[in-house]
Amino acid sequence: MFTYFSSGTSHKQSLMLPQRQFIASPYHCYFNEVIAKNVNYSTLLPLRENTDYLVLGLIMSKILKPDLLVVPSDVYNQDISAYIASQTKVDFIITQPTAAVYFANLLKTVKYPPTNITVLYLSAEPMTNAAHKLIRQLYPNAKILYWYGMTEVCATIGMRSSICNTLENLHPNAYHLNTRDFISEIENNSLVITQLYKTPFPLIRYHTGDKIVIKEVAPCTCAFPNDKIVIVGPRENLRSYKIGSMIFRAEDIESLLVEHCSNILTKDFRLEIESIATNDQLLIDPILYLKPLKETPSLELTQKIIYLLEKDLIVHPRTSLSTMVMAGLSNRLKIKYDFGVQGGTIMPPKELHQYFDKMGKAEA
Numbered sequence: 001m002f003t004y005f006s007s008g009t010s011h012k013q014s015l016m017l018p019q020r021q022f023i024a025s026p027y028h029c030y031f032n033e034v035i036a037k038n039v040n041y042s043t044l045l046p047l048r049e050n051t052d053y054l055v056l057g058l059i060m061s062k063i064l065k066p067d068l069l070v071v072p073s074d075v076y077n078q079d080i081s082a083y084i085a086s087q088t089k090v091d092f093i094i095t096q097p098t099a100a101v102y103f104a105n106l107l108k109t110v111k112y113p114p115t116n117i118t119v120l121y122l123s124a125e126p127m128t129n130a131a132h133k134l135i136r137q138l139y140p141n142a143k144i145l146y147w148y149g150m151t152e153v154c155a156t157i158g159m160r161s162s163i164c165n166t167l168e169n170l171h172p173n174a175y176h177l178n179t180r181d182f183i184s185e186i187e188n189n190s191l192v193i194t195q196l197y198k199t200p201f202p203l204i205r206y207h208t209g210d211k212i213v214i215k216e217v218a219p220c221t222c223a224f225p226n227d228k229i230v231i232v233g234p235r236e237n238l239r240s241y242k243i244g245s246m247i248f249r250a251e252d253i254e255s256l257l258v259e260h261c262s263n264i265l266t267k268d269f270r271l272e273i274e275s276i277a278t279n280d281q282l283l284i285d286p287i288l289y290l291k292p293l294k295e296t297p298s299l300e301l302t303q304k305i306i307y308l309l310e311k312d313l314i315v316h317p318r319t320s321l322s323t324m325v326m327a328g329l330s331n332r333l334k335i336k337y338d339f340g341v342q343g344g345t346i347m348p349p350k351e352l353h354q355y356f357d358k359m360g361k362a363e364a
């Protein structure tokens with residue numbers, strides 16, 4: 001028995017409770033003893049449009065360094081957060097990869113170069129090769145930790161650092177697996193985890209909805225003392241995907257196709273999302289394949305469909321895709337027509353799912 005009730009599956013956070021075990025996580029000991037051994041850091045800025053990162057920051061300060069100063073960011077205004085960072089001389093940031101890239105440019109505008117950042121903790125969306133490259137360029141002095149987890153369990157399921165060359169070369173989302181706090185199993189190619197500690201929440205077993213591969217590797221370049229790793233791929237049902245500070249949901253796209261285009265298109269679609277880096281910004285590049293009822297719509301009509309979908313597709317709480325395009329976080333939506341499209345699927349960047357595609361072929 002396990003539950004599908006998780007923030008990754010329902011897109012709503014179910015629970016956030018600091019766990020004692022989170023504090024004792026083997027990764028944090030490892031971070032202190034190996035990765036950040038000779039790194040100076042004193043001031044932490046939890047940066048996200050979400051106050052739980054402040055809680056996370058406070059937990060982190062306890063885990064890593066009792067005298068670490070935690071500075072709250074302005075959750076609604078990143079410009080103010082950058083000003084706060086410059087005034088308090090922040091050197092440690094917890095955030096999402098996309099936000100880290102965006103924030104580096106804001107730091108430059110307040111004349112507090114991102115070279116001052118010595119530690120970066122990144123989570124909450126998949127890593128891509130474009131994100132890796134850009135983050136390393138923008139924060140050349142930072143030791144970077146990427147972690148894979150879920151809100152409800154409050155311990156990292158997997159973690160990797162910027163010194164893990166072996167894992168980085170293997171896959172953008174390969175992590176050292178936390179075998180101490182969880183039992184990890186695979187059901188239909190997806191991860192089911194069982195927490196091995198008591199929580200006030202009665203649920204202990206979760207289906208994460210992520211397709212994964214667990215394997216053993218030879219010792220990593222970072223010398224992490226565990227040979228099990230987890231590679232995280234697409235969502236099991238390909239009906240939703242979180243990337244670039246946005247969430248795409250198949251049901252939202254279907255209802256817009258029915259609302260705006262039912263006389264010319266079916267509601268079948270395939271959305272392909274790529275992550276690209278241009279001019280120190282990280283943005284997503286969405287291509288939507290649609291199925292015409294009879295004839296392929298004209299260029300003019302296609303422009304109109306693009307306009308309507310961008311305007312009405314909500315990809316962030318109360319924010320449409322068109323706003324993300326204007327903010328420079330997404331390219332404009334491209335539409336292509338394909339009579340062979342069936343159902344509604346959302347494909348993550350190719351680099352993240354091709355590893356799993358090859359695996360499927362090998363099984364067949």
Ligand SMILES: [Zn+2]
Nearest residue numbers: 164220222224
């Ligand atoms: Zn490693």
